[in-house]
Amino acid sequence: MSVLFAATVPDIMTFVICAVIVLSGGIGVVMSRNAVHAALSLVLTLFGIAVLFIEQHAYFLAAVQVIVYAGAIVVLFLFVIMFLGVDRMEDVRSEPLKGQRPLALVMIAISLAGVLALSATASWVTGAHHVAGSLSAGHHTDTFLLGKSIFTTYLWAFEATAGLLVVAVVGAVVLARRPSRVHDEDTAPRSPLGRGRGGRAAPGPAGASGPGSDEERAEPGEAADAVSRAEVGR
Amino acid sequence: MSIGPAWYLGLAAALFALGALGVMVRRNVLVMFMCVELMLNAANLTFVTFSRVLGDIGGQSLVFFVLVVAAAEVVVGLGVVVAIFRRRASTTADDLHGMKG
CATH class of the missing domain: 1.20.120.1200 (NADH-ubiquinone/plastoquinone oxidoreductase chain 6, subunit NuoJ)
Known part of the structure; x- marks a missing residue:
C-alpha cells in the first residue's frame, strides 16, 4: 500500500x-x-x-x-x-470517581485501535468522484469553487446556518443577562456574581473563586435576599 | 503532491481520541468544551482530506458549516457556563448535581 x-x-x-x-x-x-x-x-x-x-x-x-x-x-x-x-x-491528580481514568483510557485505546485497523484494512473506494462539484474544474481557486458551492448547492443550508447564528446570539444574550430585579424577588437565586447591590461586602470575587463549600457561599447571597426583602417590605 | 490520505486520517483519529479522552477525564466544563473543539477539528481534517482525495468541493463546504455550528455551540455553551456560575460559583462538572435523584 x-x-x-x-x-x-x-x-x-x-x-x-x-x-x-x-x-x-x-x-x-x-x-x-x-x-x-x-x-x-x-x-x-x-x-x-x-x-x-x-x-x-x-x-x-x-x-x-x-x-x-x-x-x-x-x-x-x-x-x-x-x-x-x-x-x-x-488539581488534576485527584480522582473523585474511582477507576474512571483507566477505564476511559482503555475505552479510547480500543476505539482508536478499531478505527485505525478498520481504515487500514478497508478498501478506499467510496463512490463517485466530485459529486458536489469538481475541485480541479477549469483551474478555479478553491475560494471560487467553495463560494459557488455554498451559494448554489448548499444555499438552503447556508440560510439555515444564518438562522442558527441569530438564535445562538439571542440565546447567549438571554442566558448571560443579569436577572431583572422583579424576577430576583421571585426566584431568589444564591448568586455571588449576579447581584452585587445587596451583599457586596462578604462574597466578592475572591470569595467566589476561593475554596469553600457550597453552603458557605450561599449564606451571603441569602443575607442579601433578606436585606432586599426587608427593603421591599418597608 | 501531498502525502497520502492514510496519514491524515490517522492523525485525525488520534486527535479525535484525545478530545474524547479529555471530555471523559476532565471535570472543568470549559476544558471539556475545548476538547469538543478538538474533536470537531479532527472531523474537519477528515473532511478536507476526503475532499482532496475525491476531488470534491463538498467536503470543504461541510467544513465551512461545521465552523459555523462550532461557533454557535461555543456561544451558547459559554452562556450556559456563565449562567451556572452565577448560581453555583463553580465550573466543575461534579458540582452540577442538581438533577440527581
Whole structure:
C-alpha cells in the first residue's frame, strides 16, 4: 500500500511537524491544570490544523480556521475564563470517581485501535468522484469553487446556518443577562456574581473563586435576599 | 503532491481520541468544551482530506458549516457556563448535581 505516494520531502516534513504540533497541543489541552494554558494549547492545535489545510490546498478554509477559531472562539474562551476568574490551578491528580481514568483510557485505546485497523484494512473506494462539484474544474481557486458551492448547492443550508447564528446570539444574550430585579424577588437565586447591590461586602470575587463549600457561599447571597426583602417590605 | 490520505486520517483519529479522552477525564466544563473543539477539528481534517482525495468541493463546504455550528455551540455553551456560575460559583462538572435523584 503506497501511502507515501509521490510525496516530496518538504511535504513530508510539513506533515510531520504539523502532526507533532497538533498532537502536542491536544495533549496540552487534556493535561494542563490551568484553563488558560489549555486554551493556549488549543490555539497551537488550531494553527497546526490550519497549516495542514494549506498543505491540502484548502487555502480559504485555512484562513477561516485562523480567523474564526483562533481569533474568535479561543478569545471567547479566554474572555469567559478571565471573566469568571476560574484561571486558578485545578488539581488534576485527584480522582473523585474511582477507576474512571483507566477505564476511559482503555475505552479510547480500543476505539482508536478499531478505527485505525478498520481504515487500514478497508478498501478506499467510496463512490463517485466530485459529486458536489469538481475541485480541479477549469483551474478555479478553491475560494471560487467553495463560494459557488455554498451559494448554489448548499444555499438552503447556508440560510439555515444564518438562522442558527441569530438564535445562538439571542440565546447567549438571554442566558448571560443579569436577572431583572422583579424576577430576583421571585426566584431568589444564591448568586455571588449576579447581584452585587445587596451583599457586596462578604462574597466578592475572591470569595467566589476561593475554596469553600457550597453552603458557605450561599449564606451571603441569602443575607442579601433578606436585606432586599426587608427593603421591599418597608 | 501531498502525502497520502492514510496519514491524515490517522492523525485525525488520534486527535479525535484525545478530545474524547479529555471530555471523559476532565471535570472543568470549559476544558471539556475545548476538547469538543478538538474533536470537531479532527472531523474537519477528515473532511478536507476526503475532499482532496475525491476531488470534491463538498467536503470543504461541510467544513465551512461545521465552523459555523462550532461557533454557535461555543456561544451558547459559554452562556450556559456563565449562567451556572452565577448560581453555583463553580465550573466543575461534579458540582452540577442538581438533577440527581
